[in-house]
Amino acid sequence: MSGAINLTLKIWRQKNAKEKGHLEVHNLENISTDMSFLEMLDVLNEGLTLEGKEPIAFDYDCREGICGACGAVVNGYAHGPRKGTTLCQLHMRHFHDGDTIVIEPFRARPFEIVKDLMIDRSAFDVIIQAGGYVSVNTGQAPEANSLPISEENSELAMDAAACIGCGACVAACPNASAMLFVGAKISHLTLLPQGKVEAGKRALSMLRKMDDLGFGKCANHTECEVQCPKEISITNIARLNREFIKASFGSSVR
């Protein structure tokens, strides 16, 4: 139930992509345990604003765990220590009075820091542009029920499609690999007959794009799965590898 706690925050400040950043210490008192983590940061920012200082920049929008805008590394974990939870849905009741909390942006070479905790994840858009779609124009579609899809595959596709594109998987990975993100999209589309036609081309081109953008290789640390706020399974990476190998050896697409 409701209570109030005092906290020490060590929080990353960085003016822009070019300047060097540092950890700044702030003490917060009387934080209601019913608050979300981002509301706690709001309180800090209101205080900073009243002192005439610049508030901490961080991305947010829906605050219900679906838009994928928010995210920071909290005490070493992407989106904080609670499993299957985005930062906006992490509540302060999971912290204790007197805790010190270290808050840093998601770090990976392809994700440049914009300001403080805010990062540039446009590399994800570039990966999707490389083939994360079914090539169908508006108006071309056949009657929806003309293509039955087994409930099992449909559910598996939905599991993968639940990815919110927040970038936690990349931040969690020691190699800064985007394999879980790419694997989720490849799985979503390959599991459905609509996506089969372009499967080979998609796997090759999305994976190559991922490499070009500077994301690392997968070394099966599985940290991505552990820290993913939507609990996307690493079996999606296995499916991606299978599709990639299939396309590399068995298809005419190069």
Added chain:
Amino acid sequence: MKLDSKVPGGPLEQKWDKYLDDLKLVSPANKRKFGIIVLGTGLAGGSASATLAELGYNVKSFCLQDTPRRAHSIAAQGGINAAKNYPGDGDNIWRLFYDTIKGGDFRAREANVYRLAQISNRIIDHCTAQGVPFAREYGGLLANRSFGGAQVSRTFYARGQTGQQLLLGCYSAMMRQVSAGHIEMLPRREILDVVIVDGCARGVVVRNLITGEIEKHAAHAVVMATGGYGNAYYLSTNGMNSNVSAAFKAYKKGALFANPCFVQIHPTCIPVHGTYQSKLTLMSESLRNDGRVWVPKNSGDKRSPNEIPESERDYYLETKYPAYGNLVPRDVASRNAKEQCDMGKGVGPTGLAVYLDFRDPIQRDGKDVIERKYGNLFDMYERIVGENPYETPMMIYPAVHYVMGGLWVDYNLMSTIPGLFVLGEANFSDHGANRLGASALMQGLADGYFVIPYTIGGYLAGTFLSEVNATHPAFEDTAQQAREKIQKLSALKGHRTVDDIHRELGHILWEHCGMARSEEGLLKAKELIPPLREEFWENAIVPGGPDDLNQTLERAGRVADFLEFAELMVEDAISRKESCGCHFNVGYQTEEHEALRQDDTSCYVSAWEYAGKGKSPVLHKEPLAFENVHLTQRSYK
């Protein structure tokens, strides 16, 4: 000004097809000569951008977020309606049309709503082809569920994430066109103004949120799909960055604003926990299928709910509405919850909540049955509130959810500014005075995938547009005004935070222009808003400067617009001398406290014209003619 809805003649069922037959076309070779700006990348803007690019137009697409995939359409949970009649339960286009028009309490245009119902089926076809993983039956065909009181099952869904999956469909279609070079994507841009040349919308001025640079962009037409203004109330289920600014700037440039007082308040949201609450979370309405709503009989009863004996509980909805009980429509449920809390019977730490209790259904059906039905919702509740709803009754309270009002558009979805088209929640067109569940996704996608691609062609082919680029003086004038406003905002170094002022505005609107409105309360709001606006311009604090990323400055710009727009909402509520749908004026109710429409005098769309700074806006009325449906009074007793 004469409002011409441009609704074509002929029988209702044939209007759209006949209209398409006569619409002017732009040839494939000529489409690439036209540039179109699309503002917003939610379901309406995203689907419009993708489709216009597929057709060959040069599209420039703008959004506030870091990527188009984060537009707030993503948070829609329930589903999307279509008249497929897959379950064979008697649904058809007419029924979907009729339910939508009746649900809107007969304050929408027949022709627009009928077209929406006609298009609904093609949306499902297209989204399925894109790979949207809609729920399926074991046989592999698409599943449907019932929703929002309709007597048929016509709602398609992808778990509780239908909005997310449909938006990712739009997003992937957009990304395909970005890679094909037909869409230029400009994320992290705030729309500051629309540029008008020779009376037509020819571009926009935007602020690059990273660099602070004011940019000018020209095109042949502008499509605005910037969502709704629910955040005028500060707390709502909207994304925190949702705002009215683009639509409001268009209004100031001559686009009429329709029905601004039509705001839907959803009954089942997680209650406010304290001053620093930043947004409200919706819980699916389906919970009311089993949960029982109650408050303690005695006001000020602070015992924990499980200690309150049956005889001291007031199941007020079941008592008042024996036929529908806990399943009364959204507006009725919301109003009654507020009434109980106003009487001091509210529960929880703030006294602004009522119980939604699953004790009886768990005893009746067993915990596992309830868990199968509502498990994910119970988990969500526990995550946010920290209480287990299997053991302690849930607490719920109404919250602002969706706005039916928006910029006035004709049958082509064009505003009163030629060349400015408005789609999705940003326009007023299809939901009348109240929106039915699972209809917002349908409308956004209908507008973007299947209406605008045709009607914009008709406009471009039939209008002489001189060659204009961003060096035209109108662009620099508009940019200069925008720059001055930004300078003025970033010079604010007072003593009160922007959020604090916004919170106060929200409180005024919630109290006086919310679920139950009175002449007296509305006049009070009208009196309270201008001084608050003055205080904002004297006493707000905007730290930092305008030349780099500054989130307070972004919010300040939006709040400045809300502070002006709020007055228009109140003005509209005062002018509508009836109750209809979500607009409940206590002076117009039946003996059973239901909304009492005044069809003789109020069967119109209100459309407001900006008259200049410090002047009262001018009301224009578009009369609504119902040729195909009979106007009836709702009753849920």
